[in-house]
Amino acid sequence: MTLRQLRYFAVLGEELNYRRAAERLFITQPALSTAIKQLEQSFGVVLFNRNTREVALTDLGAAWLPQVQQALSGVDAVVSNLVTLSGTRQGRLRLGYLIGTGADLLFRLVRHFEAAYPDVRVEPIEFDFADPTAGLSSGATEVALIRPPVDLPEHRMLVLDSESWVACLPRDHPLAGRHEVEIGELLDDPIVCAPVTAGPWRDYWLAMDARGNRPPTIAAVAATYEAETTSIARGLGISFTTSSVARFYDRPGIVYVPIVDRPPSQVALAWHPGTLSPQADALIRHVQQNWGFDGGDETTAGQR
Missing domain, CATH: 3.40.190.10 (Periplasmic binding protein-like II)
Structure with missing residues (x-):
């Protein structure tokens, strides 16, 4: 069982609607459904009753939900305390983005991060096609929304979305x-x-x-x-x-x-692991925690 599965269960238990829960978690409905089924199968239990019209907690799921919510609140409090001690709730963050890349993702990312870190001022900086690294290669930005492939072999990235x-x-x-x-x-x-x-x-x-x-x-x-x-x-x-x-x-x-015969194009959050400010590190951890990522989801941002 993973912390991600617990968060998925808690959000679906609160929403009782796969579409709304998936939107809160920034994942697709099939991904949410698969994660919940894996959680149930791991323990041989049924947490939700599902049909074509509604989703409802089973008696077991309803009894377990407040315990999971309490556990997640404890984890969030521990993380919040670390953030406070490290000073990452204050400062400025330069977030690059390639023009037209994940425009809807950019607004959601900034809005949710600033709600969690109100004392961090995010400065989105737009880059045109002349620099598809969105400022990462020159150091003008610390973190960026890009569309691979880019020539940044020492950078890391999280793929947030894909498009045809x-x-x-x-x-x-x-x-x-x-x-x-x-x-x-x-x-x-x-x-x-x-x-x-x-x-x-x-x-x-x-x-x-x-x-x-x-x-x-x-x-x-x-x-x-x-x-x-x-x-x-x-x-x-x-x-x-x-x-x-x-x-x-x-x-x-x-x-x-x-175009029907091309692999999807990806949108990714990219950064250089050796030059992160506390604010940039907080943004990456925030995305990993709230958008359903595990540590193994990181990949290199070099040519693909």
Whole structure:
């Protein structure tokens, strides 16, 4: 049994609704359901009665819930005392983020962290495509929301979300009316891409791994989504992006079409373990504790 499973049980026991509980925990409903089933199977018990209409605590679950809540309160108090003693409740935190990357995640992360650490002033700093490390490579930021791959072999990261690839096309493109496309159908099109300084991130969004011996035809270089979508609306070329960008950057003259044969693109929180301020360390621990991570979930942030 893990502390994460206890938190999942407590939140579901309070909400009695998988959707609301998953939203509070920043995880998906299937992940929550799997964790609860694993907890029940570990002890051979049933904690919840479920049907298509409702979720209810069993008598055993209802008796156990206040004990779990009390235990978690004790853990939180111990952690809070450590934070107070270490002085991490005060100070400034520079949080970088790549433009358009996890926009909804950024707001949720900052809001929940500042509620837990009201004396820490979070300064979100936006970076364009010229620096997909969002300030980590230069030291301008301590922690950043990025979209791998990036060339940061000494950094660590936690993957917070994943999104499907979509093609951004001019509205009069021959494939603009399609419900979905494959990457190979678009590799001969001129493409709008990031600056060369983006390094492996630029190659990733050029789909270089799928091109073989076919080099891309660069139609234009853009460092922001505004510049990218403007070039595409003018008919200069296409681009590859993610499903969240399609929601936030819908513009006249362009169409987004899902790409069905590409691995998901990830959004991650990244940092250098050797240069963390107490405030940055507090943010990472806060995410690990409240977003359902174990220590083993950390991975390197180098090229992937």
